[in-house]
Amino acid sequence: MSVEMRMMTAGEALGTAQTRLVDVVDSLLGHGVVLRGELWISVAEVDLVFIGLDLVLAEPGKIMGSRKC
Amino acid sequence: MLGEVALGWCEAGQVPPTGIAAKPLAGLALLSALAATPHDVLTLQQLCFDQGLDLLPLSPARLCPAIDAAEQGDVIALTSQLKAIRGMAQISLDLQWDEPTDLQSSGRDWLTSRRKRATRSAMAATWLIDLARTLQLQASPVELRPGGAVIHLLVRRDALPSTETLAHRAGPLDLSGARLTLIGPWPPIAFAAAFR
Numbered sequence: 001m002s003v004e005m006r007m008m009t010a011g012e013a014l015g016t017a018q019t020r021l022v023d024v025v026d027s028l029l030g031h032g033v034v035l036r037g038e039l040w041i042s043v044a045e046v047d048l049v050f051i052g053l054d055l056v057l058a059e060p061g062k063i064m065g066s067r068k069c
Numbered sequence: 070m071l072g073e074v075a076l077g078w079c080e081a082g083q084v085p086p087t088g089i090a091a092k093p094l095a096g097l098a099l100l101s102a103l104a105a106t107p108h109d110v111l112t113l114q115q116l117c118f119d120q121g122l123d124l125l126p127l128s129p130a131r132l133c134p135a136i137d138a139a140e141q142g143d144v145i146a147l148t149s150q151l152k153a154i155r156g157m158a159q160i161s162l163d164l165q166w167d168e169p170t171d172l173q174s175s176g177r178d179w180l181t182s183r184r185k186r187a188t189r190s191a192m193a194a195t196w197l198i199d200l201a202r203t204l205q206l207q208a209s210p211v212e213l214r215p216g217g218a219v220i221h222l223l224v225r226r227d228a229l230p231s232t233e234t235l236a237h238r239a240g241p242l243d244l245s246g247a248r249l250t251l252i253g254p255w256p257p258i259a260f261a262a263a264f265r
Contacts, residue, residue, distance in 0.1 A: 002246070006232070014112055024252060025108070
């Protein structure tokens with residue numbers, strides 16, 4: 001097994017522009033839940049059709065911003 | 070728009086960083102500050118954490134519910150959560166394979182690449198769950214990502230695992246070509262769900 005390892009501080013992750021790490025930060029912000037579904041239709045072990053569905057479920061308040069006291 | 074947002078709870082008497090207010094409530098302290106975006110909130114929470122505070126983080130836009138919760142008598146649960154995260158930190162592990170950037174020449178190639186991507190996500194999830202179990206650490210639900218997966222672990226702040234430790238504990242799965250990124254330490258955001 002050969003895995004490339006790297007470490008990143010929280011500060012570096014917060015300032016990064018790498019999409020992948022922005023995703024990690026975003027998930028911490030609790031914007032919502034992403035439901036991802038994938039379906040293959042295969043015949044004789046040959047993939048013929050792929051159906052993918054991504055759904056973002058979030059509380060409206062989290063998307064629209066904070067309410068005032 | 071700039072507004073006052075709640076950052077999280079800490080035990081009364083802890084001194085927050087400059088620019089962050091500590092409002093005493095029910096024997097605890099609710100930290101708040103001016104922030105414009107959820108990203109700003111996370112940055113401020115990180116600042117509190119880096120200065121050594123045991124912070125029970127709140128998700129952005131939660132100033133009113135936080136005050137309501139304390140005033141309505143959720144103090145026992147709050148105190149219990151604070152106790153559970155005292156001296157703890159969160160690390161995030163992102164295990165992934167690089168996605169191919171070239172365009173597939175045919176539909177069949179595209180389907181093959183999608184299947185490979187899904188297989189890798191499942192492998193990464195299995196590996197991360199096994200790792201958390203082996204290390205006997207509390208873990209968040211694993212998050213599947215294209216070509217990989219992410220998990221958050223609750224660890225002792227004074228005993229953060231290194232990437233070498235993690236590699237040593239790696240399971241028998243073939244992870245050739247994968248990249249494991251250890252991000253953190255963060256405040257235990259993924260483990261304060263009851264107050265999010």
